[in-house]
Amino acid sequence: MLARGLLHAPHHKRIGRCLVHSLRTYEHDPRWPGWQVVIGLEVHAQIKSRAKLFSDSWTSELGEPSNTHVTPYDAAFPGTLPHLNPTCVDLGLRTALALDANIQPRSSFDRKHYFYADLPAGYQITQRYAPLARDGKLDLPQSNVSVRIEQIQLEQVDPLSHLYPQPLTLSQQDTAKSTFDPRRRLSSIDLNRAGTGLMEIVSRPDMRNPEEAGEYVRTLQALLRSIGSSDGNMEQGSLRCDVNVSVNRPGEALGTRCEIKNLNSVRFMIVAIICEVHRHLALLSEGRPVPQETRGFNENTGETFKLRSKEDAPDYRYMPDPNLPPLLLDQNYIEQIRQSMPELPHQIRARLQRQGLSQRDTDVLMAVDSGREVGYDGELGQGATAYFDALARDRDPKEVVNWDLRKDAAQVYARPSTSERPDRLAQELSLTAMQDEPDFLGELCKEAITKLPEEAEAVRQGNTKVLNKLVGSVMKSSRGRADAQAVRSKLQEVLLPNASS
Ligand SMILES: Nc1ncnc2c1ncn2[C@@H]1O[C@H](COP(=O)(O)OP(=O)(O)OP(=O)(O)O)[C@@H](O)[C@H]1O
Numbered sequence: 001m002l003a004r005g006l007l008h009a010p011h012h013k014r015i016g017r018c019l020v021h022s023l024r025t026y027e028h029d030p031r032w033p034g035w036q037v038v039i040g041l042e043v044h045a046q047i048k049s050r051a052k053l054f055s056d057s058w059t060s061e062l063g064e065p066s067n068t069h070v071t072p073y074d075a076a077f078p079g080t081l082p083h084l085n086p087t088c089v090d091l092g093l094r095t096a097l098a099l100d101a102n103i104q105p106r107s108s109f110d111r112k113h114y115f116y117a118d119l120p121a122g123y124q125i126t127q128r129y130a131p132l133a134r135d136g137k138l139d140l141p142q143s144n145v146s147v148r149i150e151q152i153q154l155e156q157v158d159p160l161s162h163l164y165p166q167p168l169t170l171s172q173q174d175t176a177k178s179t180f181d182p183r184r185r186l187s188s189i190d191l192n193r194a195g196t197g198l199m200e201i202v203s204r205p206d207m208r209n210p211e212e213a214g215e216y217v218r219t220l221q222a223l224l225r226s227i228g229s230s231d232g233n234m235e236q237g238s239l240r241c242d243v244n245v246s247v248n249r250p251g252e253a254l255g256t257r258c259e260i261k262n263l264n265s266v267r268f269m270i271v272a273i274i275c276e277v278h279r280h281l282a283l284l285s286e287g288r289p290v291p292q293e294t295r296g297f298n299e300n301t302g303e304t305f306k307l308r309s310k311e312d313a314p315d316y317r318y319m320p321d322p323n324l325p326p327l328l329l330d331q332n333y334i335e336q337i338r339q340s341m342p343e344l345p346h347q348i349r350a351r352l353q354r355q356g357l358s359q360r361d362t363d364v365l366m367a368v369d370s371g372r373e374v375g376y377d378g379e380l381g382q383g384a385t386a387y388f389d390a391l392a393r394d395r396d397p398k399e400v401v402n403w404d405l406r407k408d409a410a411q412v413y414a415r416p417s418t419s420e421r422p423d424r425l426a427q428e429l430s431l432t433a434m435q436d437e438p439d440f441l442g443e444l445c446k447e448a449i450t451k452l453p454e455e456a457e458a459v460r461q462g463n464t465k466v467l468n469k470l471v472g473s474v475m476k477s478s479r480g481r482a483d484a485q486a487v488r489s490k491l492q493e494v495l496l497p498n499a500s501s
């Protein structure tokens with residue numbers, strides 16, 4: 001059996017890649033000398049389709065009135081049946097191609113059971129066992145690492161209430177899926193998001209420090225945006241990550257992983273990983289093993305906390321969905337999608353450099369396109385590079401880029417219009433990155449102090465530990481856009497005006 005399995009091409013390939021990958025040598029990290037940190041990510045990206053995955057109902061935007069995007073199927077009325085939305089399949093396939101993954105000619109759908117009021121069917125439909133695509137990769141340009149992708153699966157949005165009790169993050173509050181009014185002892189359920197299509201993109205445990213994990217999410221986000229398969233807006237919950245973290249001694253077997261669920265900002269993810277690594281090291285230094293756990297992240301304290309252990313992990317009772325036949329994909333159809341793929345970020349990067357742009361200039365343009373320089377939360381697509389291409393058509397590319405980057409390209413290119421001169425747009429726009437606007441930051445800090453008067457007083461009395469809570473509150477109201485260090489200094493300046501730091 002084993003010998004036959006090894007001869008089978010995909011297995012063979014996977015074993016080969018594993019061997020190659022294990023050659024990655026241990027890199028010393030002064031934060032945890034003598035230890036190797038291993039990270040694997042599960043990214044849930046909302047598919048950018050107007051309709052839900054298995055019903056005709058349109059997907060909802062944040063803040064829309066409750067229960068206005070619900071068909072009888074979404075509400076799990078008896079007798080209703082799912083029908084697969086072809087746009088979601090197309091976008092899933094584009095994602096698979098962009099990640100260089102093997103599209104499976106036959107994939108299928110499973111039911112994963114949970115019991116929560118905001119999941120009326122009692123199960124989520126997913127593709128755990130026969131996913132849409134397997135064995136892809138994502139290259140990280142800055143850290144020069146290739147992260148292997150284990151699988152890409154289509155699924156319905158999962159109920160968030162399985163993460164309770166924990167402090168709700170901004171995006172979860174906004175989705176207002178299930179709210180409880182203790183005075184009237186009344187629960188209200190909003191099914192607007194029920195049945196929205198997601199792609200779960202599961203990486204192999206190939207990242208070795210929190211910054212690589214951050215680069216992975218940003219690179220993936222830019223890729224999904226560039227092919228139009230997801231908006232990838234973390235603040236609005238259309239891209240969420242579950243982070244798996246373990247530590248081991250170099251050369252030894254991998255450690256036990258803990259999974260931190262549902263992170264919705266790259267900065268918080270990095271903090272969560274650092275905090276988790278230190279927690280593992282503290283346990284190991286006391287001679288205690290790390291138990292496998294699912295954990296949450298508290299944005300206010302910057303700490304992870306236990307949600308459940310492996311022993312009390314829910315039994316999801318996976319079963320094939322009897323109402324959905326397997327998804328069979330024809331080679332011609334996949335070819336058609338391949339032909340319609342746009343130029344991908346790594347290809348644009350290579351082309352810009354061939355056109356004579358420096359690494360730095362390329363990075364700035366690409367960063368603007370991916371929306372991360374401006375914390376932009378709308379549709380961005382390929383605005384910056386397309387704009388650059390248009391301007392560079394009859395000019396020296398190097399000159400165009402100098403001219404534009406001087407004027408804070410981030411703002412200029414973030415504007416969808418390409419008809420105006422960049423210098424005029426630069427004057428018009430006032431979307432400066434928050435760090436550059438000390439007054440705005442000051443305002444947010446003042447708000448946080450008013451909101452948390454006791455904590456503010458404790459800091460004034462010299463309890464600087466409590467400062468983290470205020471920093472957390474400002475980070476939250478800035479939706480992760482403010483720079484944590486700048487926030488800390490600003491708060492210290494306001495609360496401890498006589499201290500020298
Ligand atoms: N030793 C390890 N250290 C860090 N990450 C790991 C380790 N082993 C596996 N992982 C990562 O854990 C993740 C496992 O995700 P997967 O979706 O397969 O399963 P799961 O977390 O058990 O299930 P669920 O989807 O229900 O959360 C992958 O991203 C993988 O890379």
Ligand SMILES: [Mg+2]
Pocket residue numbers: 042200202
């Ligand atoms: Mg998973």
Ligand SMILES: [Mg+2]
Pocket residue numbers: 042242259
């Ligand atoms: Mg998981």
